[in-house]
Structures are given as C-alpha cells and as structure tokens.
Amino acid sequence: MIERLDQQLFLYINSFNSPFWDQVMSIISGTVTWVPVYLAILIYLGVKLKRKFIVLILVIALAVTMSDQISVLIKNSVHRLRPCHQPELEGLVHLVKGYCGGLYGFVSSHASNSFMVATLCILMIRRRWFTWAMIFWAVIICYSRIYLGVHYPGDVICGSLLGIIVGWVIYRLYQYIDKTLLPKWKFFSPEQ
Numbered sequence: 001m002i003e004r005l006d007q008q009l010f011l012y013i014n015s016f017n018s019p020f021w022d023q024v025m026s027i028i029s030g031t032v033t034w035v036p037v038y039l040a041i042l043i044y045l046g047v048k049l050k051r052k053f054i055v056l057i058l059v060i061a062l063a064v065t066m067s068d069q070i071s072v073l074i075k076n077s078v079h080r081l082r083p084c085h086q087p088e089l090e091g092l093v094h095l096v097k098g099y100c101g102g103l104y105g106f107v108s109s110h111a112s113n114s115f116m117v118a119t120l121c122i123l124m125i126r127r128r129w130f131t132w133a134m135i136f137w138a139v140i141i142c143y144s145r146i147y148l149g150v151h152y153p154g155d156v157i158c159g160s161l162l163g164i165i166v167g168w169v170i171y172r173l174y175q176y177i178d179k180t181l182l183p184k185w186k187f188f189s190p191e192q
Contacts, residue, residue: 003154006152007152014083014094015094025096025144025148042057045124055178059174060170067113067166068112071107071108071109074106074107075106075107078104078107080105080152081103081105082102082103082155083151084150093149095148096148105151106158108158110141110145110156111142111155111156112162112166114142114163115163116162117167118138119166119167120170123167142156142157142160143156
C-alpha cells in the first residue's frame with residue numbers, strides 16, 4: 001500500500017518536466033554546483049571559531065562519512081530498485097540525459113548528505129534567514145532527485161531523516177568535545 005502510494009506520488013511529481021527544468025534540476029542535483037556555498041560556510045565558520053575550526057573540520061569529515069556510508073549500507077541491505085530500474089514503471093519515468101544511477105535507491109544519499117549539512121549548519125550558525133535558506137536548499141536537492149527520476153519520495157524523505165539524525169548527533173559530539181575536551185588542551189585555550 002505505502003509502496004504503491006510512493007510510486008504514484010513519484011509518477012505525479014516526475015511528470016512535471018520540461019527541457020528548461022531538466023537543465024535546472026541537473027545543475028541543482030550536481031555535487032560540484034554547491035562547492036562555492038560549502039566554501040563560503042567553511043570560511044565563515046573558520047573566522048568565527050578560529051582554532052576550534054580544526055576540530056570542526058574533523059567532525060565534519062566524520063559527519064560526511066557517516067551520512068554517506070550509512071545511506072549506502074541501507075541501500076545495499078534493503079535492495080529497493082530505483083524508479084528508473086523498476087520494470088513495472090518502464091516507459092513511464094522521465095529521465096534526464098538517460099541518467100539513472102545505481103541499481104538501488106533507498107535511502108537517497110543526496111537527501112541524507114544535504115540534510116546532514118543543513119542540520120549541522122543550522123545548529124552552528126543560528127540565524128533565522130540562514131535556517132530557512134538551508135532548509136530550502138536541502139528540500140530543492142531532494143525534489144531534484146525525484147524530478148530526475150532516480151528516487152521515490154520515500155527514498156528522499158527517509159534519507160532526509162537519516163541526514164537530520166546524523167547532523168544532530170555530530171553537532172552534539174562537537175559540543176561535547178568543545179565543552180569537555182578542548183579546555184584541557186593548551187592549543188585551544190583562549191589565553192593563547
């Protein structure tokens with residue numbers, strides 16, 4: 001029942017396409033597209049956190065690894081075919097440039113990674129406009145994955161939840177390190 005509903009919602013969303021939006025969604029879904037945004041956020045946090053930035057970089061590396069690898073582990077355990085690989089949907093899925101991705105799609109790594117980044121950034125940079133911008137950014141990436149025909153809505157919703165959990169856990173780890181461990185290390189003491 002839920003799977004059928006997911007397929008119908010996918011087909012409905014995926015059917016709203018045009019050559020213009022094909023280009024836009026391909027760009028939005030591209031990893032390299034967002035590198036300048038990531039760099040701007042990192043520069044801001046580097047200026048704000050100074051010496052603690054080194055720890056943040058290590059924690060971010062852990063977050064990216066966890067978010068990505070857990071989503072891949074789930075994909076390889078659940079074995080839910082992507083819509084573009086689903087035999088019963090053959091000829092119904094709008095693909096852009098024939099791209100379909102790997103065989104399995106649950107959960108979406110794009111959704112997991114974008115919501116992990118959004119959650120971590122929202123917790124680190126507490127500005128209302130920034131929070132809404134990050135949520136919009138993560139949602140539009142998730143939407144692009146459905147538009148491109150490579151994920152069901154359920155794939156991106158569950159991937160988003162995974163990303164939020166990983167982002168929150170990693171933020172709590174960073175807080176623990178910041179409050180408990182860093183004060184004990186001379187390099188990070190404010191007197192230096």
